[in-house]
Amino acid sequence: xxxxxxxxxxxxxxxxxxxxxxxxxxxxxxxxxxxxxxxxxxxxxxxxxxxxxxxxxxxxxxxxxxxxxxxxxxxxxxxxxxxxxxxxxxxxxxxxxxxxxxxxxxxxxxxxxxxxxxxxxxxxxxxxxxxxxxxxxxxxxxxxxxxxxxxxxxxxxxxxxxxxxxxxxxxxxxxxxxxxxxxxxxxxxxxxxxxxxxxxxxxxxxxxxxxxxxxxxxxxxxxxxxxxxxxxxxxxxxxxxxxxxxxxxxxxxxxxxxxxxxxxxxxxxxxxxxxxxxxxxxxxxxxxxxxxxxxxxxxxxxxxxxxxxxxxxxxxxxxxxxxxxxxxxxxxxxxxxxxxxxxxxxxxxxxxxxxxxxxxxxxxxxxxxxxxxxxxxxxxxxxxxxxxxxxxxxxxxxxxxxxxxxxxxxxxxxxxxxxxxxxxxxxxxxxxxxxxxxxxxxxxxxxxxxxxxxxxxxxxxxxxxxxxxxxxxxxxxxxxxxxxxxxxxxxxxxxxxxxxxx
Numbered sequence: 001x002x003x004x005x006x007x008x009x010x011x012x013x014x015x016x017x018x019x020x021x022x023x024x025x026x027x028x029x030x031x032x033x034x035x036x037x038x039x040x041x042x043x044x045x046x047x048x049x050x051x052x053x054x055x056x057x058x059x060x061x062x063x064x065x066x067x068x069x070x071x072x073x074x075x076x077x078x079x080x081x082x083x084x085x086x087x088x089x090x091x092x093x094x095x096x097x098x099x100x101x102x103x104x105x106x107x108x109x110x111x112x113x114x115x116x117x118x119x120x121x122x123x124x125x126x127x128x129x130x131x132x133x134x135x136x137x138x139x140x141x142x143x144x145x146x147x148x149x150x151x152x153x154x155x156x157x158x159x160x161x162x163x164x165x166x167x168x169x170x171x172x173x174x175x176x177x178x179x180x181x182x183x184x185x186x187x188x189x190x191x192x193x194x195x196x197x198x199x200x201x202x203x204x205x206x207x208x209x210x211x212x213x214x215x216x217x218x219x220x221x222x223x224x225x226x227x228x229x230x231x232x233x234x235x236x237x238x239x240x241x242x243x244x245x246x247x248x249x250x251x252x253x254x255x256x257x258x259x260x261x262x263x264x265x266x267x268x269x270x271x272x273x274x275x276x277x278x279x280x281x282x283x284x285x286x287x288x289x290x291x292x293x294x295x296x297x298x299x300x301x302x303x304x305x306x307x308x309x310x311x312x313x314x315x316x317x318x319x320x321x322x323x324x325x326x327x328x329x330x331x332x333x334x335x336x337x338x339x340x341x342x343x344x345x346x347x348x349x350x351x352x353x354x355x356x357x358x359x360x361x362x363x364x365x366x367x368x369x370x371x372x373x374x375x376x377x378x379x380x381x382x383x384x385x386x387x388x389x390x391x392x393x394x395x396x397x398x399x400x401x402x403x404x405x406x407x408x409x410x411x412x413x414x415x416x417x418x419x420x421x422x423x424x425x426x427x428x429x430x431x432x433x434x435x436x437x438x439x440x441x442x443x444x445x446x447x448x449x450x451x452x453x454x455x456x457x458x459x460x461x462x463x464x465x466x467x468x469x470x471x472x473x474x475x476x477x478x479x480x481x482x483x484x485x486x487x488x489x490x491x492x493x494x495x496x497x498x499x500x501x502x
Contacts, residue, residue: 007129010356014364019059023361026063027368030070034090035078041071042434045331046214047395049207049338050402057339058354062361064335065315068328069121069362072271072311073369076113076304080106089271089307092279096292096299103295108241112249112297113304114373120257120305121366124312127261128319129359135320136348142321144453145464149473151446154323156480157266158435168431176439179204181447199411206334208403208412209440212419213426213433214327215399219392220424241297249301252282256305264310265317266325271307278306312362319343319355323442327434330441 013019033044045064052060075090080097093113100109142150155177159169182193183203194200241249259281260274282302283292292299314325315332322343324330336343341354348355403412426433457463464470 003129006352006356007360009352010358010360013058013353013357014062014360018056019062019357019361020364022055022059022063023066023365024368026066027070027073027365027372029063030067030072031074031369031372033067034071034074040218041068042327042331043214043218044071045328046207046210047399047402049210049331049335050406051398052335053338053406057336057341058357060335060339061332061341061354061358062365064332065358065362066365068332069308069311069365070369072307073114073117073121073366074373075307076117076300077110077373080109080113080300089275089310090304091272092275092303093300095279096294096296099293099295100297100300105245105295107239108245109297109300110373111239112241112245112301114370116249116253116256116301116305117308118366118370119253120260120309121312121369122363123257124261124264124309125359125362125366127313128316128362129356132316132320132355132359133348135316136346139320139344140346142469143467144449144456145467146469146473147449148446148453148464149470149477150321150323151442151449153473153477153480154325154442155435155439155446156477158438165430168429169435172426172431172433172436173439176436176441177443177446179209179436180440180443199409204415205406205412206440207338207406208415209419210331210334210437211399211403212416213423213437216396216416216420217423217427217433219395220420221427223392245297248297251285252278252298252302253305255281255285256302257309260306260309261313263306264313264325271310271314274306274310275303278302315358319347319358322445324438327437330437333441 014023029044030041033041045067048064048067052064055063072089076093076097079090079093080101083094083098097106097109097113100106155173159166159173178193180203182200183191191201256274256278259278260271263274263277264271266273279292279299279302282296282298283289286292286296286298288296314329317323317325318329318333322333324333333343341347341351399416400413403416404410406412423433426436453463454461465474
């Protein structure tokens with residue numbers, strides 16, 4: 001079927017009244033949580049995940065996807081206006097965006113951010129439409145050995161690219177792998193790691209873990225923070241950039257889009273890595289690098305384009321390989337699984353209305369976000385004054401009702417509170433919970449693929465190095481390990497040399 005026919009099918013699905021409504025709801029919610037500091041897309045999606053079980057599959061996926069790229073779209077608003085990033089990926093925007101605001105050019109910074117995000121989102125969605133079918137065709141040749149190495153690559157990248165301590169990230173991945181092993185074995189034998197608790201015989205529900213670790217734990221950790229944000233008094237200025245600002249932004253937007261699209265595909269890469277990489281590239285390529293940190297428009301345009309491009313290209317490994325590249329993609333994977341949609345290489349042929357409907361909805365959603373963002377800047381600024389403590393009781397109630405409604409078990413609500421306490425402790429210990437979630441998602445796939453590969457080869461371990469795809473994945477994994485180990489060794493060697501010289 002030609003591409004135009006696929007896109008026609010996609011838009012016929014995305015433009016139905018119900019899907020348009022949920023696309024708008026997702027984009028609007030994403031905008032709001034991107035603006036409110038302390039409430040991220042992962043926590044929001046964890047809270048809404050149980051409630052989406054009653055929605056049609058495509059509507060549920062469209063809404064959750066809109067929350068993700070909508071939050072990346074609007075995270076720059078607080079970064080520019082009050083020097084407080086709504087999302088981690090917008091942290092680098094504070095460097096020049098806030099300086100522009102102090103100079104009365106906040107409007108221009110917001111406009112460039114919105115237009116760059118719009119272009120990047122549309123382009124990245126096009127890359128998804130073009131690249132996913134080709135990658136799916138390649139992925140159909142993957143066997144169990146290739147999936148073993150793919151899982152290893154994903155887990156390793158999650159550890160390396162996690163913020164904070166590598167040791168803590170490794171511990172989180174291992175904890176996630178253990179959680180994924182709770183319950184019946186892959187071959188249906190006796191249950192394991194259940195501690196004698198009957199309700200754990202079928203494993204720990206993914207939704208229970210996500211709502212506890214990301215939803216309720218986020219509420220608990222935010223309660224100790226200041227619930228009212230002070231807004232400095234300065235003019236926002238005109239919303240349209242000058243001709244020179246527009247010219248200075250064009251190259252940055254294009255480079256940020258390409259960089260974000262590429263980095264978003266990488267396991268563990270994500271929008272934050274794309275934004276910081278783009279800022280570094282723009283500063284090095286600028287004729288006036290000394291202007292960065294003093295209100296350079298390219299320091300806003302590049303990172304904002306990169307994080308939005310990365311947020312949508314992250315769907316490529318999820319939809320073609322069934323491998324989530326970050327914790328948000330793990331949420332969407334859970335939603336797809338809950339609705340009986342299996343993200344794998346055959347999804348484009350088996351369920352084309354789901355794949356192409358999602359791709360088309362991204363174009364529709366980006367257009368909605370452009371309309372939502374700029375004209376309503378004044379209303380978004382007023383949201384900063386909202387006391388967050390007013391929201392928390394209602395959110396907690398939704399969490400409990402949503403989890404209970406899935407299986408009608410009170411034990412699930414108890415488990416949510418247990419994981420909420422664990423999540424709160426982990427946050428206080430500065431342990432990132434994203435790698436734990438990826439470990440829990442990829443663990444069963446890794447174990448199943450490992451068993452299948454060894455059974456098919458009668459226990460011969462050389463099955464993992466017999467095919468070209470396996471060799472390529474091993475080489476990529478080894479390159480990541482070298483990139484991780486060499487700097488550590490060099491630092492240790494340099495420290496030893498200095499001490500020896502003393």
